[in-house]
Amino acid sequence: MEVSELLQQSAKLPNVPDVVRELIQQLNNPNADYGSIAEKVTKDQTLSLKILRLVNSAHFGLSRKVSSIDEAVVMLGMVQLKTMVIASGIAGSVKEVEGLDLKKFWAESFRVATLAKWYAEKTEKVDPDVAFTVGLIHNIGRLLLHIAKPKLAEAIQKRIEESNCSRSAAEMERLNFTTPQAGQALLQHWQFPADLGEAVLNHKRPLEAENPTPLSAVVNIACYINACIRKERSIEEVIARFPRDEAGFAGLPREVIDETETAMQIDSGLDSLL
Known part of the structure; x- marks a missing residue:
């Protein structure tokens, strides 16, 4: 058997959101426009809702409820948001x-x-x-x-x-x-x-x-x-x-x-x- 056999079933492959792919490809780029990436996260409703739920969880213990990705960036910083977006996008790539x-x-x-x-x-x-x-x-x-x-x-x-x-x-x-x-x-x-x-x-x-x-x-x-x-x-x-x-x-x-x-x-x- 060859690895290529696993990749031939394209319909079954994990489906990683485009914004997550872009974020990972930009990891080593010091000039990456993370503001643009945050904007794209906002437009992905499923991804942004997951992240906002996490941001507002007890783990972060924020003093007030965060209701937008822009607020999340301000409260936690882009570094933390990057981590959340990548984790959420990769983990959500397969349902069962x-x-x-x-x-x-x-x-x-x-x-x-x-x-x-x-x-x-x-x-x-x-x-x-x-x-x-x-x-x-x-x-x-x-x-x-x-x-x-x-x-x-x-x-x-x-x-x-x-x-x-x-x-x-x-x-x-x-x-x-x-x-x-x-x-x-x-x-x-x-x-x-x-x-x-x-x-x-x-x-x-x-x-x-x-x-x-x-x-x-x-x-x-x-x-x-x-x-x-x-x-x-x-x-x-x-x-x-x-x-x-x-x-x-x-x-x-x-x-x-x-x-x-x-x-x-x-x-x-x-x-x-x-």
Whole structure:
């Protein structure tokens, strides 16, 4: 089987709003016109309503109700709004998927994204907004597999549970490619920046990539913390197994390991988008 088979079912592919695509394509552009993008968000009723609901949620604790995207920009700033628009647009791209708990899937993706941004803010080597976006879509290939080939995705999951093998090994056995490879292909199909696709492809083993990047290393650390939370590991075990080589490569200070307990308590604040 080839990755292209997953992309051939165009009617089933996630439907990302144009304004979200534009925002992601502009992430590395210091001259991006975010005022224009905010205006486009306003014209997308579904997107703007989701964002206003989130802005007015208890997580932000604003002193008064915000009733427009323009007000949201004033109250929270464009950086925060960017995060919300990308999260809402990507998470809303698929309504239902056979064999996958979408709410759980996106809640974990939100957490990885938030952690990736948190770690990126501690190094000068990684842009926090780019880290957030890659964290959000790091598992998009698995979503694509469930959409295009749900029975095959279910068989792979069963193989993992019965044999205790890694997901990558089970995917190579059944597909002859991995879901990070499928994720990179989907991002190329969407014409997203190449560095995002490369980070998605390499986030599981960032230092073994042909061209390792601090971005994929940061996402790897975020995924590690998320997995530890999901498996309810003790803080001692989390620190003992912390990916120190990846942290060093990403330019993170050594003291970041001492903040592991803080990282594990971080709340994305985005779950009300679901």
